[in-house]
Amino acid sequence: MDQPIHRRDFLKTTTGLLTGVIVTGSPLALIVPGRAWAIDLGALTGSEAATLLSMARTIAPHDKLDDAAYAFVIQAIDSEAARDEHFRKMIKEGTSSLGAGFAKSLEADRIATLKKIESSDFFISMRIKTLQVLYATPIAYAHFGYEGEAFSKGGYLRRGFDDLRWLPEVPLDDSGPMPM
Amino acid sequence: MAKIDFKDDSAVVIIGSGAGGGTLAHDLTRRGIKVVLLEAGKRQSLETFSQVPGEAFGQLTWLDARTQSGDWGVARDFPTLPVWHCKTVGGTTVHWTGSSPRLQPWELQVRSAYGGIAGASLIDWPISFEELEKYYLIAERRMGVTRRNDMPGLPASNNFKVMYAGARKLGYKHVHTGHMAINSKPYEGRAACIQQGFCVQGCKMGAKWSTLYTEIPDAEATGNLDLRIESTATRIEHDATGRVSAVVYRDGHGQEQRQKARVICVAGNAIETARLLLLSESSKFPQGLANSSDQVGRNYCHQVTGFVWGIFDKPVCSWRGATLAGVIEDEAINNPHRGFVGGYRIELVTLDLPTFPLVGLPYGWGRDFASIIDNYRNLAGMFINGEDLPRADNRITLNARVKDAFGLPVANVHVDEHANDRALRGHAQGQMSHMYEAIGAKRVVMGPFPPATHNLCTARMSANPRDGVTNAWGQTHDIKNLFISDGSVLTTPGAANPTLTIVALALRQAEYLAQQMKAGTV
Numbered sequence: 001m002d003q004p005i006h007r008r009d010f011l012k013t014t015t016g017l018l019t020g021v022i023v024t025g026s027p028l029a030l031i032v033p034g035r036a037w038a039i040d041l042g043a044l045t046g047s048e049a050a051t052l053l054s055m056a057r058t059i060a061p062h063d064k065l066d067d068a069a070y071a072f073v074i075q076a077i078d079s080e081a082a083r084d085e086h087f088r089k090m091i092k093e094g095t096s097s098l099g100a101g102f103a104k105s106l107e108a109d110r111i112a113t114l115k116k117i118e119s120s121d122f123f124i125s126m127r128i129k130t131l132q133v134l135y136a137t138p139i140a141y142a143h144f145g146y147e148g149e150a151f152s153k154g155g156y157l158r159r160g161f162d163d164l165r166w167l168p169e170v171p172l173d174d175s176g177p178m179p180m
Numbered sequence: 181m182a183k184i185d186f187k188d189d190s191a192v193v194i195i196g197s198g199a200g201g202g203t204l205a206h207d208l209t210r211r212g213i214k215v216v217l218l219e220a221g222k223r224q225s226l227e228t229f230s231q232v233p234g235e236a237f238g239q240l241t242w243l244d245a246r247t248q249s250g251d252w253g254v255a256r257d258f259p260t261l262p263v264w265h266c267k268t269v270g271g272t273t274v275h276w277t278g279s280s281p282r283l284q285p286w287e288l289q290v291r292s293a294y295g296g297i298a299g300a301s302l303i304d305w306p307i308s309f310e311e312l313e314k315y316y317l318i319a320e321r322r323m324g325v326t327r328r329n330d331m332p333g334l335p336a337s338n339n340f341k342v343m344y345a346g347a348r349k350l351g352y353k354h355v356h357t358g359h360m361a362i363n364s365k366p367y368e369g370r371a372a373c374i375q376q377g378f379c380v381q382g383c384k385m386g387a388k389w390s391t392l393y394t395e396i397p398d399a400e401a402t403g404n405l406d407l408r409i410e411s412t413a414t415r416i417e418h419d420a421t422g423r424v425s426a427v428v429y430r431d432g433h434g435q436e437q438r439q440k441a442r443v444i445c446v447a448g449n450a451i452e453t454a455r456l457l458l459l460s461e462s463s464k465f466p467q468g469l470a471n472s473s474d475q476v477g478r479n480y481c482h483q484v485t486g487f488v489w490g491i492f493d494k495p496v497c498s499w500r501g502a503t504l505a506g507v508i509e510d511e512a513i514n515n516p517h518r519g520f521v522g523g524y525r526i527e528l529v530t531l532d533l534p535t536f537p538l539v540g541l542p543y544g545w546g547r548d549f550a551s552i553i554d555n556y557r558n559l560a561g562m563f564i565n566g567e568d569l570p571r572a573d574n575r576i577t578l579n580a581r582v583k584d585a586f587g588l589p590v591a592n593v594h595v596d597e598h599a600n601d602r603a604l605r606g607h608a609q610g611q612m613s614h615m616y617e618a619i620g621a622k623r624v625v626m627g628p629f630p631p632a633t634h635n636l637c638t639a640r641m642s643a644n645p646r647d648g649v650t651n652a653w654g655q656t657h658d659i660k661n662l663f664i665s666d667g668s669v670l671t672t673p674g675a676a677n678p679t680l681t682i683v684a685l686a687l688r689q690a691e692y693l694a695q696q697m698k699a700g701t702v
Contacts, residue, residue, distance in 0.1 A: 059545045060537075062554060111546060127545055128538075135553070136234055136534040145557040146499060146533035149231040151384040155374030156500035164338035166494045167345040167619065174344065174356040176326065176333030176364050179372045 016046030018053065018074055020067045037068050043081035043088055048095045049074050054103035056130045058110045062143070069139040076133045077126075087125075094122030184216050184406040189440035191216050191406075192693070193427050194447060195413045195456070198271020199682040200666035201447030202391025202399075203322075207690030209404035213697065216439055217396075217405060218429055220412040220448075221268035226393070229382030233534045236381035240275055242267040245590045246451060247579050252595035253629025257543065262593045263482075264631035265449045269409055270392025272449065272633070273679065277379050277504035278362040278388045279527060279565075280325045280680040282316050285309035286514055287523075287567070287674035293514055294521040299598055300569040301479050305671040306643040306652040315684035323361040323389040323683065324368065332364045333357045334373065337501030340528050342490065342560035346615030347508050347526075354509040358527070361389035361680070362502055368394070375501040377530065388502075411437070414586055416444055416460040416469055416662070424469070424662045430586060443693065443702060447665040447686075450480065450635035454576040454668060455591040457639070457649075470639070470656035470664075475649050477576035480595065481637040481673040484566035484605050487529060487540050487627030490616030491555045498530040498560055511611065512675045520603035523675045524566025526612060531561070542628045552625055560616065564608040565634075567675045569598045576638055593632075634678050639668035653692040654685060661702050665689060 019038040041049055056073045081088035098113060105113075117123045134140055141148050150156055157178070184191050191214040194201045205217045221240075230236045241264065248255050248262035255262070266272040286293045288305040296302070320328040327333045334357045336344065347355040362379075363372045373387040386393050399405040410432035417426040417438075424444045431437050446453045454477035458468040468476055506528030513523045531540045537553055540561070574596065578589040613624045642648025645657035654669045656662045667682050674681075696702040 060553075061547055061550045114545075131537045132234070132534075135537055136232075141533065144533055144553065145495075145497075147497075148532075150374075150376035150378060151231060155376040155385075157373075157375045159500070160497060161337055161375045161500045162335065162341070164341050164494075164496060167341045170336035170341055170344045170357075174333070175336035175340070176357060178335050179365060 015041045015043060016049060017041060018046060018049040018071055020071065022066055022068055037071060039071050039075050039078070041078050044074070044078045044091070047100070048092065049078065050103050051095050051098055052077060052091075052126070054110065055098065055114070055126055056134070058107065058114060059127050059130045060134055061107075065143050066139060069134060069137055069143065072137045072139075073130050073133045077129055090122055090125065094120070094126070181400055182214060182404055182406045184214055186437065186439050189425070190214065190442050192443045192445060193218065193439055193441040194445045194665065195427065196271060196447035196449065196453075196666060197269050197391060197396060197407070198266070198447060198449065198666065199273050199391065199679045200686045201445070202270060202273065202395040203683050203686040204445055204447065204665050204690050205405060206395035206399040207687060208694060209399040209402040211690070211694045212404065213694060214404050215399070215406070216441070217399075217407045218411040218413055218427065218439075219269050219407065219409050221266065221409065223269040223409050224274065224382060224392070226384050226386050229384050231376075231378045231381055231384070233381060233532050240266050240268050240382065242449075244584055245582060247582055247590060247592045248594070249592060250574070250595040252597050254595070254631060257628040258631050261631045263451055263635060264633050265451075265635060269396065269407070270390045273390040274382050274392055275380050276679055278360045278502070279504050279507070279677040280320070280323065280359045280361045281507070281509075281525065281676040283309070283312070283674040283676045283681055284512070287672070287676070288312065290522070290672050297521065297569065297600065299571060300600070301572045302570065303642055303647050303671060306641050312681075312684060315688045316680065318687055319680055319683040323680070324363055325680070326358065326360045326362065326364050327356065328359060331367065334360055334362060334364050334502060334505045337375065337505065337528075338496050339498035339501065339530055339560050340506040342492070342496055342619070343506050343508070343528050343562060343615070346619045349618040350611065350615055352508050352510045356507065357505045358507045360502065360505055362505070363387040373502055377499045377501050377503060377532070379503040412586075413448070413456055414459065414588060416446075416456060418462065418464070418469070418659070422464060422659060424659055443661045443663065443697070445663040445665045449666055450638040450668040451576055451591050451593060453664060453666055454638040455578065458578050459588060470649050470658045470662055472658050473646050473649065475640065475647065477638050478572050478574070479570035479637045479640055480574045480576055480593065480635070481568050481570050482595070482632035483634045483636075483673050483675070484524065484564055484568050484601050484608070485630055485633070486564045486605060486609070487531075487630070488562050488564070488609060488612040488616070489540065489552075489625040489627065490560045490621035491552065491623040491625070492558045492560065492621055495557050496560045497557060499532055503530055504528055504563065511608070518607055520600045520607065522567035522569070522600065522604060524564055524604055524608050525675055526608065527563045527565055529561045529563035539630055540627050542626065562612050564605060564612070565675060565677055566604045566608060567673055568601045570637055570672055571596065571598060634667070634673070636667045636670045636673050636678055639664040640671045641669050642671065654689045663689060663693065
């Protein structure tokens with residue numbers, strides 16, 4: 001893809017790019033047009049973004065959930081850091097304190113490191129941001145099997161609302177008829 | 181739509197357009213009474229409701245600051261959001277799940293039924309169940325409550341099948357898809373439920389009853405309603421004799437306005453209603469309005485609530501369908517042999533994927549936490565709704581250190597849980613775990629103490645003026661032309677989700693108020 005590379009030339013040296021490749025055969029092919037993804041960063045360096053992505057993956061480890069989903073978390077943090085000086089400072093100091101080797105270290109070590117800073121504003125913010133953004137993306141919906149918005153599809157009445165068959169049906173007296 | 185002059189002191193001014201305020205507005209205007217209805221929020225519609233949970237949350241929720249204190253779990257788990265109610269035309273009836281059970285006769289006589297309990301401020305209601313029942317009948321018909329009158333029960337969802345199977349295994353007998361104000365068939369020009377599962381984001385079918393698209397448009401059609409949106413009441417004024425005379429509010433441009441009134445009815449949900457009375461202190465009323473008893477803001481109740489999730493090894497897809505359409509009523513009894521007084525309902529519940537990790541799960545992170553979410557498709561959920569005990573020091577007060585956008589002290593919500601509440605919760609969690617385990621759950625997860633969605637009793641009705649704020653009609657003991665019209669008036673919370681009771685009391689209040697105005701006594 002030409003565009004990201006050209007734009008990269010114009011980016012300031014203090015900010016960077018977060019890139020990745022989507023795993024072959026992933027169901028995301030329907031959602032994401034190409035197999036490569038890239039996020040332009042407005043406040044974070046590429047290295048900081050990679051550290052934060054690793055931190056998000058340690059907070060909410062879903063091994064088969066593509067990096068692309070976690071990239072949305074980083075994008076949200078980057079946007080807020082670009083807008084809010086106090087937040088930007090907290091994120092950059094926090095990331096710096098994790099050390100350059102954080103992203104490449106073993107999970108057990110990453111967990112130990114995060115446990116030490118668990119009551120810091122930095123960790124608390126990162127955890128909430130991860131939980132707020134990660135599960136609200138179309139990628140996460142597809143991965144976890146959540147069907148989302150229902151109005152445009154006529155609700156779930158005829159789309160599996162009561163398709164569970166591994167338990168008995170409920171008597172009509174204790175429930176009610178399917179509407180016509 | 182009427183346009184009532186600011187200086188017109190013949191109108192009733194209602195603050196808040198939810199279950200209480202919206203219903204009252206309709207029942208006064210249809211009796212020919214002019215009403216100014218002030219609503220702090222904006223006006224949404226079936227078209228503007230969003231099924232992107234984060235977006236809906238921002239659109240509907242009261243997000244203006246309040247603080248919290250006390251040992252209740254919300255202070256630990258949700259420090260910035262102790263209370264979850266709405267700021268929108270229709271109030272919290274836009275967000276509610278439609279659950280409409282009745283209080284039971286003994287729940288109106290808890291002081292007599294439970295006796296005196298140390299650390300609780302129990303009193304009996306000043307009205308009988310027979311009196312309240314007359315208005316339950318009207319409310320149920322008005323709202324289209326299922327399993328009442330000709331409205332069939334809602335069909336059983338996957339999540340309800342799981343609940344039902346577990347309930348039957350434990351020997352529960354009173355299990356059904358609930359008394360819900362959700363159309364199981366088209367009713368009063370509103371569609372039937374198509375089981376979308378976005379009840380709390382605003383029902384895009386209008387199948388769930390909400391004053392936004394029932395009472396308020398009906399009130400507007402009478403020609404007697406002046407609805408003013410984005411209008412935040414900041415003070416209630418009174419005259420030299422102590423009668424309330426006007427509401428001061430900030431309009432949509434932040435300008436201060438003053439609307440004169442013959443009668444003022446406060447229905448801003450129990451936190452803001454108490455706050456407004458306290459903010460309206462004067463030299464004549466240094467403790468705030470209607471507060472000679474010092475009970476305004478006290479006895480705050482929110483019911484014992486909480487999520488319990490069962491993880492199975494087969495899909496449930498619990499998000500498919502009306503969020504709370506299921507109930508077990510066997511434990512909604514008073515049986516002190518269980519180790520506590522008061523009862524609880526076990527209700528069906530689900531949460532959308534984005535909200536689930538934020539509200540449904542206790543604090544956590546890492547592999548174990550993530551593994552619960554990995555099972556989202558195989559999750560079933562239930563919700564406790566139980567009676568909490570009123571306590572004099574569980575209360576709404578003004579926080580002088582934190583000010584709102586207008587420079588006024590915000591509300592502080594203080595709760596220290598009574599041991600009875602903890603015992604009730606423990607019993608409920610135990611029963612609910614057993615239910616899921618009995619039908620093969622591989623894991624059961626207890627949710628945290630969620631933000632309070634049922635806010636009650638902060639201006640409670642009492643027979644003796646010393647024990648509360650309002651009389652049997654929600655009229656304040658101290659000031660004859662000042663009424664309270666929302667959940668603040670419930671004397672004690674009971675184990676029933678409160679909206680039906682709020683509507684019934686508002687219908688009764690409208691009848692009384694109209695008579696009093698006609699007779700010239702108010």
